[in-house]
Amino acid sequence: MISIIISSYRPNYFEQLQSNIQDTIGEIKYEIIKIHNPGLISLNSAYNCGARKSKFEYLLFLHEDILFLSNNWGKEIIRVLTDKSIGVVGVAGNEKKFWLPTGCETGIPKYRHVYVTHSPKKGIQNSHVKDPIKVRTLDGVFMAVRKSVWYEIKFDEKLGGFHFYDLDFSIRVGQHYQNLVLPAIRLQHFSLGNFGEDWIRRNLKFHKGNYDFDKPTTEEKIRIRIFWYTRLLKEKISSITKLRYIGKMGMGKFTWKYALRFLMK
The missing domain is CATH 3.90.550.10 (Spore Coat Polysaccharide Biosynthesis Protein SpsA; Chain A)
Incomplete structure (x- = not known):
């Protein structure tokens, strides 16, 4: 079966x-x-x-x-x-x-x-x-x-x-x-x-695809960015790949500190 x-x-x-x-x-x-x-x-x-x-x-x-x-x-x-x-x-x-x-x-x-x-x-x-x-x-x-x-x-x-x-x-x-x-x-x-270097590279490529993605609210964007910038602190990722990820994930007045910490770690 x-x-x-x-x-x-x-x-x-x-x-x-x-x-x-x-x-x-x-x-x-x-x-x-x-x-x-x-x-x-x-x-x-x-x-x-x-x-x-x-x-x-x-x-x-x-x-x-x-x-x-x-x-x-x-x-x-x-x-x-x-x-x-x-x-x-x-x-x-x-x-x-x-x-x-x-x-x-x-x-x-x-x-x-x-x-x-x-x-x-x-x-x-x-x-x-x-x-x-x-x-x-x-x-x-x-x-x-x-x-x-x-x-x-x-x-x-x-x-x-x-x-x-x-x-x-x-x-x-x-x-x-x-x-x-x-x-x-x-x-x-x-x-x-x-969720290291290869994951982020394939992540960015995947999100260029023609999918019907959901649109987050402003509050949802904040929560998603905080979660993922914090989660990825555990991984070994090159600075250039981090910059590319930040470029796609974005940041605002409530999340720029999390993005900076992710970049500088």
Whole structure:
């Protein structure tokens, strides 16, 4: 019923996940399609390759450095995707995608719906929520879709690399279908993400694309800029790339200090 496609380059993570899937997916038919990919091809290319090899009606594109914390999640995917109006479903997403150069996370909590933890001891926010939530974008850690929808839209291999494949795919699918986050499925993710030099370069390129971005209010601009200038302090980024990012993100009287701190760090 479900073809699980994983771009893999770390055997220990893959083997751990393979066992975890067997223990948690529930009593349904599935296959795991491993695309060995130590940086040889983009995620877009790897996922399209895996989808072409798949034999089942439902496709799940999955990072290898995760573990499922929920049981019988396979049936939840199938139950939701049986509705032909639904596009991509995931476990982390956002109701908005503004033209500002962010990732899936905007930095505005009310639009954010994430059912992933980096530490089971901390739990998952809004753990009481069970019903699917309408979103615009989905994080690529987990993306499930009917094979017919993938065949119609596919991942854009012109993007290249390992970033923004998820935003591009979920935005384009969302032009024709409704994307959802599924709170009933919970994950542990071992990576905090990489938002360094390559991420910013691909970010700026992505935001030149012809997407129907949302328009932020003045207050939303302030909150987004503060969040991302602060978040990117942790990364190693060249000064010229920082300047290019500031040029796109912008600043105002309430955020110029955050932009300057980001530039000077």
